[in-house]
Amino acid sequence: MLTAGPAKKVTIRVSENHKYHGQSAYAAILDFLFYRGVSGANVVRGIAGFGADRHMHTARIESLSADLPVTIEFVESPEKVEELLPKLHEMASTGLIEVQDTTVVKASEVSNKRAQPSAPALKREGTAKLMRIFIGENDKWHDKPLHKALVESMRANDIAGVTVNPGILGYGANRRIHRDTALHLSHDRPMMLSVVDTEEKLRAFFPILDSMVQQGLVVLSDVDVIKYTHDYEGEGRRKEVRS
């Protein structure tokens, strides 16, 4: 967060048609600043200008494809600016980058209080196990799609989380090719379930898994857990479930 005091103001000038990896350079720069946590940035489109290439950029009516000068401005701490400059240098390529000393008299504040989470996000780190289950979309368990039954069963057994991903092509233990048909009417896609929890929790679930999965592949691997949760009121249960 930007605080009052000495800071740097960075101005980047590029042309509107300037590209960076197929995207508008100014949009790419703005995205970069946003995701690198810069406290604020502005893009200003000029109405006319010229740069190093001595080409006059204007918005006059006779020019159909407007290629106007675009200025991106932001104010950040000197350390942050230092950190961002090498990448900005690359993204602006033929454009101009200017850095000025400035002083922040009053830092801007978040106007909408609701934009901030009511409770700080909890970050949990540690090692856990990732279990991957490969089955087919048509596999059933008591007349219910097996992947659905597995998710319900894991929820009931308090497993931290599971995600089902459909594949588009695959084969497994029975050597039979599973394929997503072109018209998406009769699905027999391969399905992968990713489950993350502690080793004890997963091992305790194996007997249930064993009774449900009649064919398929189940593998386990080590993962580092980096998880963010919200400590919602009344959901304290989550806290004791995971560590």
Add this chain to the structure above:
Amino acid sequence: MKLEGKAKMLWIHFGEDDKWNDKPLYRAIVEKCRELDIAGATVFRGIEGYGASTLIHRSHLLSFSSDAPLMVSVIDSEDKVQKLLPFLDEMVDEGLIAMSEVEVIKYVHQDGARS
């Protein structure tokens, strides 16, 4: 076919438009895996991503010609996976291949269980 204990899992990332001998690369990889009697291979389609070329791959909702990012997961014993690697090396021009260790909990099939 039996598979148990320690095994290797490969994740191969590339684009849906990638070809191998005029055939979609993902299909060629799955066929090669079957040919080498690899325990299993599954292809997944992503909806957006970027990789070695830093070009954004995106699947187009209304078009059949999509260049979505694809991932192929392959699991088998280390020696079988090692046999596959030289072929992958030749087939995947632009992409990423990552290998990790896994423990096989279950690898079963029932003859005739499917229609």
